[in-house]
Amino acid sequence: SMWPMLFGLACCAIEMMAAQAANYDMSRFGMELMRASPRQSDLMIVAGRVSQKMAPVLRNLYDQMPDPKWVIAMGDCAACGGVYNNYAILQGVDEIVPVDIYVAGCPPRPEGLINGVVALHNKIKSERFAKWK
Template sequence: MGVTFGKESASRRIVPGGTVSDGPERLLDGSAILTRLQAAVNWGRKYSFFLYPFVTACCGMEFMSVAGPKYDLDRFGAALPRFSPRQADLLMVVGTISHKQAPILVKVYNQMTEPKWVFAFGVCAVSGGFYNNYSVVQGIDTLIPVDVYVPGCPPRPEMVLDGLLKLQEKVAKERWSDWPRGAAPVTPMLKKQE
């Protein structure tokens, strides 16, 4: 549990933070790890994503290769996809989102459990891609908040895994007070059709 010094080893101990402990920690004698509850919960959360794939276009093929055995999403904590948004906390938006699909995406996002994260997969989800026209949403961040952007047409599996590692770093630093508990559902800003 720390470095001990000679005769003082029974009463004084240097703990990992660098301070000397005379308190009840000495009774544990290295048999327990002391941490904050929030740090322990965040450690568990960053290795247990329950993802919901919202796949709409050609990046779906690359998503399947990332989820396969060669790249093994399971070792990063994102094992099996959930097919109900109420059981998911990571929304992976893969591909182009049209204005007709936008209300469905927002509804899926609103049904997810808190805390929830969004992963924009592919340049079409990030910025609309080369579909710069009236029918395509120019980036899903105009509809829902996005935590990680992974550009590419389609993005390489290594980029997706790097994005997942970035999301794990973000989750590890989150505080419970940052969660929008009881927040109002997101409403899409849709264009009115004439």
């Protein structure tokens, strides 16, 4: 199971919270309740635009997470800056932290996030078994 840390900054955070609700029940797909502490998390879901002022906070939280750790960039703003192409907004969180999975959309539906979590599970399984070949 993954223990995600909520890092919702804009509209995508609403969809991320909806994915945790009973209608979608992400725990069926191996993702438990959102954690408020990075030290209890192994997955960071960055949802929404990240400003230049928020970038050091994002990196600090990522550094506090125990290994192994993974990052999902949820939404166009987290992936590439979205429609906010200006000096104040990062043009993708991969400038600050390594991103494992990108979930496209503005905002992506909860099904998109669930698909991203399942893709991350598959990626982790393939990496674990690849070192034994």
